[in-house]
Amino acid sequence: MAFGVRAFELALMHRMRDLNPARVEDALADMGATRAELREAHTLWTRTAYAVRAPKGAGRFRMALGRPAFEGERPIGSLTCDVVRWALPYWPGLEFELLIGPGGEVWNQWFVRPSGDRALSFAGLVPWECVVADVGASFPDAVQEEGAAPHHWAVSFRHSGATYRARFIYGLLQRVDPATRG
Template sequence: MAFGVRQFELALMHRMRDLNPGRVEDALHDMGASRAELRAAHTQWTQMAHSTRAPKGMAALRMALGPPPYRGAAPFGSLTCDVARWVLPSWPDLEFEVLLGPGGEVWNQWFVRPGGDTALTFADLVPWGCVVADIGASFPGASQTEGLAPHHWAIDFPHNGTHYRARFVYGLYQRLDRP
């Protein structure tokens, strides 16, 4: 079975299901996909990641998503890293970004907003509607923390005297908790 954009989106959603199963179920319905297809995509992506013959890193992403429509560079401390981005059909207002280290290894992969972060209000915190940078820039005192699983992030921030934790998978907002 070929592994393309649809399967890649499903593999991402498999991890998103950890924090927002209802939103993933809605997306599966919208895509005409089943839970079995979601599991199969995740299994295939995982098997490719551990196979000695399958492409790795950026080559695996190119195989699944095609050549990146955006290539650029980004400074990180004293390093300049390569950046590649793709637009995925399930998240048309965002881009899936891959940050590559100096040796070409994938250092990070997550969703970003093209053109930079956007100002949000508390009411704008809608699952799958914003990314890490949006919340970090919109709420003074926001601080990033590690997530509980691979590709998970969290941002703690105060709003109207109450502390909240925004949870993300692949940099995409999933839900809001009170820590």
């Protein structure tokens, strides 16, 4: 398997199976991909992370995804970080973003809406169409939280008197659950 955009999308979907396996199965059918191809993409991507001769930092992503759709800088506190984004065909209207620290290390990697966050209704919280910032823009009391595994993220918010938890992988909405107490 040559590692390119399709394989990268499949590698992302491998992690997304943690929270949304049915959506991943639908995506595999849409792409004409198999579960074996999904596993192989994940294995190859993971292997490059630890390969001595493979590029590190953003170079690893450039190797797989080619020229970015956007390159710029973002001030964060007293630091200025590099920002690099790629458009991925399976998620139109969103881009996969890297936030790169001053030493070249990837500090964050997730999907963003390059046109800016979008305010949505509760019914508009559709898996694989929303990013973390969309929930923040839609629900003023939203609180971002760490997720339960690498690349997982959560946002708790209230709607119609109830508390919900939006769960994300790579910043892409996977599902919205009623919050459990205690």
